[in-house]
Amino acid sequence: MTSAVYTDTHRLFLQAVISRRFMKEDTAKQLYSRACQATKGMSPTEIRSHFDKHQTAKIVPFDEDDFTEFVNAVNASLNSVELEIRRTRDEATGDDVLALTNTNEQKIAQVATGYTPLELEYFKHLLDAIVMADDELYCISSTAAVNEASKLKNKDNKSLQLTKSGAEELLSRFIQDKWLIKSKTGALSLSTRTLLELQTFLKEGYEEQMQECTLCLEILTKGQRCNVAACAARLHHHCAKTYYENMNNPLCPTCRSPWDGKVLIGLGPNAEAPQSIRRR
Template sequence: MDEDQDEPIGQYNDANRAFLQAFLARGTMTFKESQPVLAAIFTAQEGQTVESEQITQEDFDSYVSAASAAISPFDLEIRSAMHQLRKERVYAVVNTTSDPITQLATLHSADEIAFVKRVIDAMFERYNTPRMEALCLDEMQANKLRVPPRPEENEDETMMENGEGQSQAPKGLKSSEVESVMRSMVDEGWFERSRDGFYCLSARALLELRSWLLDSYNDPDAEEGEWQRVKFCEACKDVVTIGQRCSERDCLVRLHDNCAEAFFRTRRQRGCPKCSKEWTGRHFVGERAVTETEAYQRGRRRSGKSARHSNVAEEIMHEDDEEQEEDGDEDGDEDDE
């Protein structure tokens, strides 16, 4: 807004408090989403109608900056990142100190939180390999995680020695509860669900969980050039769970789709910046690593049932696990020789 404000510039006032309250209620916000919020605030503050279209990026940035400064003493801050699919920047309130997973305890039971942790583990471990970086799962695959894995025999003995009874172990969820929890994770802004029914971490989750993801899934002692489960965009340096990868399997270059367009626009040749191999744009990170395969497309043509789609996706990912194990066995045989 170009009009003068009643309060001196830089002074935190009721307008700032109203904006922060709206931001906290949502958890995330984009500039477009902020326009009607700020328009309503300015209308009430100035006593005359302010339209959403009159709100500028500068207005939004100033209120975000003031809000971030206000919540800083409470170990909170506002961070932003480009959405991996939409060409818009997402802003989120992030807790800078506590374990993000434990923050769910205010809304979910211990069994539900344990289930969500198993889902994220599956995204970054089971469905994320050098051959196929899917980093997502569908509802059928999530349903298989509803019950925690049975402890190994030695773990069971340790629990008994420590006086931990079987009743203390997480009980797991019912199938109907899995559907409810997955839906709530989407509604609360932690997961996103695609048209094909795959769940992945949302922009908010990637901002909030970034440090936790690195600590949980990446090896700090890994050598340079070694494959890691959490990878970053070569252009914007944010985490990549949806995007493109180099066609050379052992090359670690990854790009968001939006970043790839600008990245190669300034280059004469469309080649990988590290290995120089042609960048095809047809090797994917995310659900397209599954859905763009010939096997998945063939399965979708044969049946319109979502259950069939899910079975095909599971088969493709399972085949990738087997190929990964075979590669490991071959490497071991070569070492023995």
């Protein structure tokens, strides 16, 4: 049950989240602890104790339930401005992460503030190329991404001017702002931030292309798939690791065929993306 009390502790924590927007959950918990100490605030458990027992509460370390309730209280205050702190797991690392996201996901412009219409059009173009990449690669090479800049057109089908150097600088911004990820081999893929903030846009706009993990039901662009081509089973690497941890003979959770984890979605760690874009 979300606490009805919204304090300076919540406000200070929210300011820290706004300045970062995306972070590991462990980092968010550290920010919560520091906010409590800085404001001499009380955790939700302490607030209940204070009002139930009429005692002066003492600051104690929070537990997981307290943190969840605390975040829920912050989210309740953000509803009116179409923002929300969302939680998920990073596809690449399996780390629990939190991100401040827009809840108005129908328009991609809602999440790409700070970019010009031309820059936003380029981002949309790259997103389409990544999602539509052949054989569920969900990535494109940096070279192919730069070359795509020359193919931009407006609503009147007229070419938009974005130079090669301009495209390279913009790609660096997308990566720095955590909209895209660049691998060691130069492959560009969607970040956890993009998957969180644009999940409705992606699911509705690319219903046939976007995959979900069979176990956690979250969007999947990096993971494993069943050896049987006709089987729809897809697993994040971290979900597969947990699921098969105590199995001597791993089987597909859907069709029960042997599962070796060698058929990948997305690129392998040292693989290179195709130099040209191939769409499904």
